[in-house]
Amino acid sequence: MHYVYVLECADGTLYTGYTTDVERRVAEHDAGEGAKYTRGRTPVELRHVESFETKSAAMSREHAIKQLSRTEKEQLVASGEAAGSP
Template identity: 40%
Template sequence: MPYMYIVECADKSFYVGSTWDVEQRVWQHNHDGGAAYTRRRRPVRLVYFEEYESIAEAHGREKQVQGWGRAKRRALIDGIGDTVLPSLAKKRFQTPRSGTESAPPPPVE
């Protein structure tokens, strides 16, 4: 089965990936064949994974989680995503001071 996974690196940063074989991929990250990012931050340890029906779904989830900040990733890893993730999500058209919605930018012509 395909997986989306998160490993924690020795410097406490997170690396998000997708693979067919999560155990083999984590081994590669710790030896030869891992990503350039993890090669400089060994050892890594698996802290989270999700199983998917297709590699395309796993890859899509990988890209979604890669776009998240550390707090959202930590909430997912800690299993508190359902309660915390909505509050960590960025409000697209909300100004931080007033809390009122602003109009979307005009279309580019």
């Protein structure tokens, strides 16, 4: 499976990413070994996850989420729509 996730960083910002292993990836972010963006913003909290059968579908969704405004991302996270633990 392929996953798109949204993290809330310690400074309140939201980060969207792609992975095949959500638990490992969140742990990497928390350890400061994830994306450059999250390195100085730990700890992070997993706020939203969506799963996909193909990498292509997941990457398309990641791009779509990254295009959302902050308000739209907050609504996505709050709605719980398609959210869950893999």
